[in-house]
Amino acid sequence: MGNRSVVPFGPQHPVLPEPVHLDLVLEDEKVLAAIPSIGFVHRGLESLTSKKDFNEMVYVAERICGICSFMHGMSYCMALEDIMNVEVPRRADYLRTIWGEMSRLHSHLLWLGLLADGFGFESLFMHSWRLREKILDMFEASTGGRVIFSVNTIGGVLKDMPADMLKDFVRQLDEMEKEIRETTAIFLDDYTVKSRLVDIGIISGEDAIRRGAVGPMMRASGINVDMRKNGYGAYNDIDFEVITSNKCDSYARCEVRIGEIFQSIDIIRQCVAKIPDTEINTKVTGMPNGESIIRVEQPRGEAFYHVRANGTKFLDRFRVRTPTFANIPALAQTLQGCQYSDVPLLVLTIDPCISCTER
Amino acid sequence: MGQFLPFSKQVLKNLFSEPATTQYPFVPREYPERTRGHVDIDKDSCILCGMCMRSCPPGAIKVDRAGKTWSINRFDCIQCGYCTEKCPKKCLSITPGYQEPGPEKFVYMVEVPYEPPKPAAKPATPTPSQS
Amino acid sequence: MQELKTDLFLIDKAELLNIIMEKKNALWRLCQICCSYPKAEDHFEITYSFANGQELANYRLIAEREEEVPSISRVYKSAIYYENEMHELWGLHVENIKQDFHDKLYRIDVETPFLEKEEKNDGE
Numbered sequence: 107m108g109n110r111s112v113v114p115f116g117p118q119h120p121v122l123p124e125p126v127h128l129d130l131v132l133e134d135e136k137v138l139a140a141i142p143s144i145g146f147v148h149r150g151l152e153s154l155t156s157k158k159d160f161n162e163m164v165y166v167a168e169r170i171c172g173i174c175s176f177m178h179g180m181s182y183c184m185a186l187e188d189i190m191n192v193e194v195p196r197r198a199d200y201l202r203t204i205w206g207e208m209s210r211l212h213s214h215l216l217w218l219g220l221l222a223d224g225f226g227f228e229s230l231f232m233h234s235w236r237l238r239e240k241i242l243d244m245f246e247a248s249t250g251g252r253v254i255f256s257v258n259t260i261g262g263v264l265k266d267m268p269a270d271m272l273k274d275f276v277r278q279l280d281e282m283e284k285e286i287r288e289t290t291a292i293f294l295d296d297y298t299v300k301s302r303l304v305d306i307g308i309i310s311g312e313d314a315i316r317r318g319a320v321g322p323m324m325r326a327s328g329i330n331v332d333m334r335k336n337g338y339g340a341y342n343d344i345d346f347e348v349i350t351s352n353k354c355d356s357y358a359r360c361e362v363r364i365g366e367i368f369q370s371i372d373i374i375r376q377c378v379a380k381i382p383d384t385e386i387n388t389k390v391t392g393m394p395n396g397e398s399i400i401r402v403e404q405p406r407g408e409a410f411y412h413v414r415a416n417g418t419k420f421l422d423r424f425r426v427r428t429p430t431f432a433n434i435p436a437l438a439q440t441l442q443g444c445q446y447s448d449v450p451l452l453v454l455t456i457d458p459c460i461s462c463t464e465r
Numbered sequence: 466m467g468q469f470l471p472f473s474k475q476v477l478k479n480l481f482s483e484p485a486t487t488q489y490p491f492v493p494r495e496y497p498e499r500t501r502g503h504v505d506i507d508k509d510s511c512i513l514c515g516m517c518m519r520s521c522p523p524g525a526i527k528v529d530r531a532g533k534t535w536s537i538n539r540f541d542c543i544q545c546g547y548c549t550e551k552c553p554k555k556c557l558s559i560t561p562g563y564q565e566p567g568p569e570k571f572v573y574m575v576e577v578p579y580e581p582p583k584p585a586a587k588p589a590t591p592t593p594s595q596s
Numbered sequence: 597m598q599e600l601k602t603d604l605f606l607i608d609k610a611e612l613l614n615i616i617m618e619k620k621n622a623l624w625r626l627c628q629i630c631c632s633y634p635k636a637e638d639h640f641e642i643t644y645s646f647a648n649g650q651e652l653a654n655y656r657l658i659a660e661r662e663e664e665v666p667s668i669s670r671v672y673k674s675a676i677y678y679e680n681e682m683h684e685l686w687g688l689h690v691e692n693i694k695q696d697f698h699d700k701l702y703r704i705d706v707e708t709p710f711l712e713k714e715e716k717n718d719g720e
Contacts, residue, residue, distance in 0.1 A: 315624075435677065
């Protein structure tokens with residue numbers, strides 16, 4: 107039996123963009139158990155429903171996370187539209203889908219950069235983020251914000267994208283696709299990168315279900331789960347296949363996310379080709395009464411929304427279960443039995459978004 | 466297992482291509498026209514209704530009907546654009562150009578030349594609706 | 597069991613563990629547990645959501661203010677976080693959680709911040 111010790115990991119650590127703490131029980135260099143603890147950035151945004159009315163909550167919901175801010179705003183609006191029986195114009199659905207897929211693109215490129223940084227490939231990190239920057243510029247040109255877009259409203263979207271702007275975006279994405287292919291090929295083929303990812307952090311499909319994992323974590327373990335197949339927004343008109351992998355390791359998670367980058371570009375192209383010419387929002391009157399449960403596929407996985415209204419302008423309950431919260435038990439599972447030097451990498455492979463987790 | 470040095474092609478390309486970044490303080494950043502930088506008011510069409518004050522999520526806007534002023538604390542403003550949506554006269558707009566950082570928060574105040582319509586100050590009729 | 601709306605069922609405390617075991621054996625995953633305290637009804641509502649692929653099933657349990665609810669963390673390990681969260685933010689008593697964080701899941705000063713306190717009216 108080797109030397110046992112407990113090593114605290116985080117909350118401040120060079121690979122962690124956000125604070126999460128892990129207590130690692132080590133035997134020599136091998137991790138026997140990992141006990142995650144969160145809670146450094148709890149803001150209590152869910153309870154703001156008692157101070158802000160349901161229209162203002164759109165802007166609060168957007169600020170849950172800086173990466174999937176659009177998705178949070180969109181799913182909150184979708185939940186309230188469901189409660190208030192509002193039919194969203196079709197163009198708004200398409201616009202939401204386009205912006206949603208652009209969010210996925212920039213989130214996955216951000217993650218690839220962080221992963222490269224995690225295993226010490228600094229220039230690959232900069233290349234990923236250079237590509238992401240163009241998506242942010244596209245967001246700024248279409249919505250007016252780079253991180254927080256504020257285009258969602260209950261009943262549709264506030265800003266329209268004219269046809270020439272959409273065409274220009276598709277042209278830019280076509281150009282980018284070539285560059286993304288060059289950059290992502292390095293993640294998939296490079297000897298050094300593979301030596302850090304292949305067979306590290308294995309979690310089987312059954313374990314992933316037992317731990318309640320979501321998103322790319324689940325799909326990399328061979329489980330076909332994608333909330334987009336539920337057909338919210340414009341996804342019921344779009345033709346796409348869920349990307350899965352059976353390798354169950356960190357490399358598979360990287361592969362799934364890279365596959366989703368190209369899938370997102372393809373979905374945006376299909377949306378632009380099919381987008382109908384209708385209004386972009388409908389007028390919503392009255393107060394919400396009832397409850398709604400919405401599940402959407404965010405870049406990091408399935409996000410769960412539960413909104414309960416009581417007929418006044420203040421909601422009774424606004425519950426968000428973000429994907430990272432669901433992935434933390436799975437993270438603890440993957441850390442068991444890994445080498446200490448792989449811990450930072452494994453923490454990154456779930457794509458942690460701690461501020462999102464603690465809301 | 467994998468290729469050796471697949472990155473070398475990109476490295477060579479980088480050596481002979483232009484930088485992706487701009488020389489920021491010397492070359493100013495050009496904002497697209499939709500950029501939400503700050504809230505502007507067209508003071509001539511404002512009617513001091515106070516809708517923007519009531520709808521502002523962080524409570525940055527203050528409307529004083531008696532003093533005839535419209536003021537905003539730009540450091541509290543989150544540039545969400547909800548006020549511009551709510552404004553019945555559409556006199557508010559969000560334009561590019563961010564608030565520059567400063568040593569302390571201050572309030573930007575505009576005097577609104579709005580005269581309330583005369584019927585509101587009619588002393589002759591002693592409120593017939595109540596009788 | 598009583599259906600409130602699509603995929604949402606109202607259950608008793610006695611039924612809970614049966615349902616949980618059933619779901620576990622059918623390899624459903626635990627989506628989330630949500631606690632709420634609607635002001636009008638004045639009791640806790642705990643919603644357990646399970647998912648299997650695209651399917652979703654929600655079970656709602658009703659508990660009084662001081663009532664204890666059984667923990668499901670021995671069946672579903674990931675429930676530890678949800679149950680600790682409920683205890684910490686809402687003050688709901690959950691019996692026998694597998695790993696009790698003792699109010700240290702979120703490092704916050706306020707006790708049960710999401711539950712509206714009655715003492716507020718006294719001016720204290």
